[in-house]
Amino acid sequence: MKTVLFLLRKEFLQIFRNKGMLPIIFVLPVIQLMVLSFAATYELKEVDFALVDYDKSIYSQELIQKLQSTGYFAMREYSDDADAMLELLEKGDVKLIIRIPEGFQEALTSGKSTDLQLIIDAVDGSTAGLIQSYTNSIINDFNQEKLGLIASKYSMAPVSMVNLKTVNWYNPDLDYITYMVPGILVVLVSMIGLFLSGMNIVREREIGTIEQLNVTPITKYQFMIGKLVPFWIIGMIDLLIGLTLARFGFQIPFLGSLFTILVIAGIYLILIQAMGLFISTITDTQQQAMFIAWFFMVVFILMGGLFTPIESMPQWAQDLTKVNPVAYFIKIMRMVLLKGAGWAEVYKMVTILILFAFGLIGISINRYKKTAG
Amino acid sequence: MADSVIVTKDLTRVFGDFTAVDAITMDIKKGEIFGFLGANGAGKTTAMKMLTGLLTPSSGEASVSGYDVFTESEKIKKRIGYMSQKFSLYDDLTPMENIQFYGGVYGLYGKELKQKSEELIRSLGLQDKRSSLVGSLPLGWKQKLAFAISIIHDPGIVFLDEPTGGVDPITRRQFWERIYEASDRGITVFVTTHYMDEAEYCDRVSIMVDGRIEAMDSPEGLKASFNTSTIEDVFIQLARKAERGDE
Numbered sequence: 001m002k003t004v005l006f007l008l009r010k011e012f013l014q015i016f017r018n019k020g021m022l023p024i025i026f027v028l029p030v031i032q033l034m035v036l037s038f039a040a041t042y043e044l045k046e047v048d049f050a051l052v053d054y055d056k057s058i059y060s061q062e063l064i065q066k067l068q069s070t071g072y073f074a075m076r077e078y079s080d081d082a083d084a085m086l087e088l089l090e091k092g093d094v095k096l097i098i099r100i101p102e103g104f105q106e107a108l109t110s111g112k113s114t115d116l117q118l119i120i121d122a123v124d125g126s127t128a129g130l131i132q133s134y135t136n137s138i139i140n141d142f143n144q145e146k147l148g149l150i151a152s153k154y155s156m157a158p159v160s161m162v163n164l165k166t167v168n169w170y171n172p173d174l175d176y177i178t179y180m181v182p183g184i185l186v187v188l189v190s191m192i193g194l195f196l197s198g199m200n201i202v203r204e205r206e207i208g209t210i211e212q213l214n215v216t217p218i219t220k221y222q223f224m225i226g227k228l229v230p231f232w233i234i235g236m237i238d239l240l241i242g243l244t245l246a247r248f249g250f251q252i253p254f255l256g257s258l259f260t261i262l263v264i265a266g267i268y269l270i271l272i273q274a275m276g277l278f279i280s281t282i283t284d285t286q287q288q289a290m291f292i293a294w295f296f297m298v299v300f301i302l303m304g305g306l307f308t309p310i311e312s313m314p315q316w317a318q319d320l321t322k323v324n325p326v327a328y329f330i331k332i333m334r335m336v337l338l339k340g341a342g343w344a345e346v347y348k349m350v351t352i353l354i355l356f357a358f359g360l361i362g363i364s365i366n367r368y369k370k371t372a373g
Numbered sequence: 374m375a376d377s378v379i380v381t382k383d384l385t386r387v388f389g390d391f392t393a394v395d396a397i398t399m400d401i402k403k404g405e406i407f408g409f410l411g412a413n414g415a416g417k418t419t420a421m422k423m424l425t426g427l428l429t430p431s432s433g434e435a436s437v438s439g440y441d442v443f444t445e446s447e448k449i450k451k452r453i454g455y456m457s458q459k460f461s462l463y464d465d466l467t468p469m470e471n472i473q474f475y476g477g478v479y480g481l482y483g484k485e486l487k488q489k490s491e492e493l494i495r496s497l498g499l500q501d502k503r504s505s506l507v508g509s510l511p512l513g514w515k516q517k518l519a520f521a522i523s524i525i526h527d528p529g530i531v532f533l534d535e536p537t538g539g540v541d542p543i544t545r546r547q548f549w550e551r552i553y554e555a556s557d558r559g560i561t562v563f564v565t566t567h568y569m570d571e572a573e574y575c576d577r578v579s580i581m582v583d584g585r586i587e588a589m590d591s592p593e594g595l596k597a598s599f600n601t602s603t604i605e606d607v608f609i610q611l612a613r614k615a616e617r618g619d620e
Binding site for chain 2: 006013207212215
């Protein structure tokens with residue numbers, strides 16, 4: 001036990017002596033949280049579009065006005081030359097071309113169907129999807145209006161249709177910051193946990209001190225505790241800073257219990273650190289360790305449901321998320337913070353995290369050898 | 374002479390089809406200063422790693438401080454000190470912090486640790502370097518500090534792997550004075566070196582060639598039986614036969 005205290009003291013001395021490392025540990029996460037949260041937004045902001053209106057009717061004018069009045073779309077060009085408009089799309093000046101055919105108003109007023117062409121720049125697939133769904137709903141609205149007019153004109157009962165009324169629960173204003181921040185907090189503690197503790201061990205190997213430690217009576221358990229605990233504490237402090245910022249800076253609602261979050265975060269950090277430890281047992285240099293850790297981190301984050309919903313991934317990718325600790329913790333964070341979920345809802349996922357943690361620690365302790373060969 | 378503290382019999386270590394250490398047999402007594410010589414790649418470091426429990430031998434027998442290197446390497450680690458050619462102190466800690474850390478690891482604590490640390494700092498003349506980082510000290514001082522730390526827990530044996538590489542003769546001489554002091558305290562010193570003048574300071578010397586111990590005797594004995602005036606000549610005669618070069 002005393003040995004562990006000496007190890008811890010040494011680690012903390014080294015961490016706080018490293019003037020370059022301190023800002024990385026405590027300031028970078030804050031910056032990361034702010035930048036990512038503001039930047040990673042899926043809201044549509046003023047999409048520039050070009051209009052090719054062959055009808056030049058009141059209806060076509062109305063439709064365009066309707067689009068623009070939502071504030072999501074702004075007309076940049078207006079022309080009958082469809083090719084010129086396509087060029088604009090190609091150059092990236094506009095993201096959308098709306099083509100209204102001749103006889104548009106005529107068809108609508110006489111109760112016939114007509115076509116409307118939308119050409120969307122889909123290089124960025126998710127934005128394209130948003131453009132499509134936004135325009136769809138606006139055009140639908142327009143359609144309903146006109147149908148009603150026709151009905152009254154021919155004094156028929158208005159065509160009855162199912163009208164969808166959507167209410168967004170848990171995040172009523174579809175605020176992306178509310179959605180992103182809990183996930184980004186997860187990324188933040190994962191980085192600290194995975195990179196710092198694993199890297200630290202490899203560093204001792206690089207400078208050769210690990211050999212010196214290996215000829216001392218330090219047991220590998222003591223050694224590992226000495227390496228895990230400091231960065232566990234730092235990870236938790238970072239999380240607390242992040243949560244404070246989320247609550248009071250970003251006004252994220254904390255519906256669930258903070259205590260639950262902290263306990264699960266504690267378990268999660270152990271798991272992530274165990275991964276770092278494992279990486280350190282299979283690498284000889286910080287460069288190798290960094291690369292492997294980075295590789296896993298990118299895969300975990302991209303497939304963790306932070307940016308793209310897991311439900312829309314292909315089945316094999318969804319299966320992979322079952323071994324992705326980042327995915328579990330992001331889900332738990334969102335459930336607890338935004339939905340107020342308690343133990344009953346998350347205990348299964350937490351159990352899985354605990355099992356992973358034990359497994360990985362077991363493997364790393366087994367792999368870490370004080371003797372070579 | 375007193376009891377044997379390092380005993381090996383046909384100790385061998387094989388890496389693949391390469392025999393790094395080939396059936397070495399030796400018997401080192403308590404308090405002895407034993408010089409373990411050999412050209413680069415002769416297998417010195419491998420042999421030393423086996424004796425310190427860093428490497429498991431392939432075959433043969435060996436005991437250190439009465440404990441078997443195959444089965445009791447953790448017990449051995451409590452009773453030996455080790456200082457390697459790779460510099461093993463923490464550059465980003467002060468001398469005092471290094472002393473306290475390693476002292477603590479070897480089970481010293483409280484008053485005893487404090488007292489010992491102060492004593493070390495004083496005897497090394499590091500009082501005014503107390504708060505500077507080890508990384509900023511001259512190499513010779515680092516080596517003296519590393520040696521002092523390696524024997525902070527009064528081990529029965531200390532293993533020194535090329536402890537004086539890269540420093541001037543005066544600093545080396547000072548370092549050897551400390552080795553004598555340790556030996557006087559009853560600590561057995563097992564030292565590898567490339568400096569033949571240092572070999573002359575040893576009680577006994579072995580010369581390793583291609584994984585085997587080709588000669589082992591007191592420096593005087595070696596010079597007499599090889600009919601030369603210096604250990605260097607003995608070494609050159611033997612090492613010339615080596616087939617292995619640098620590792």
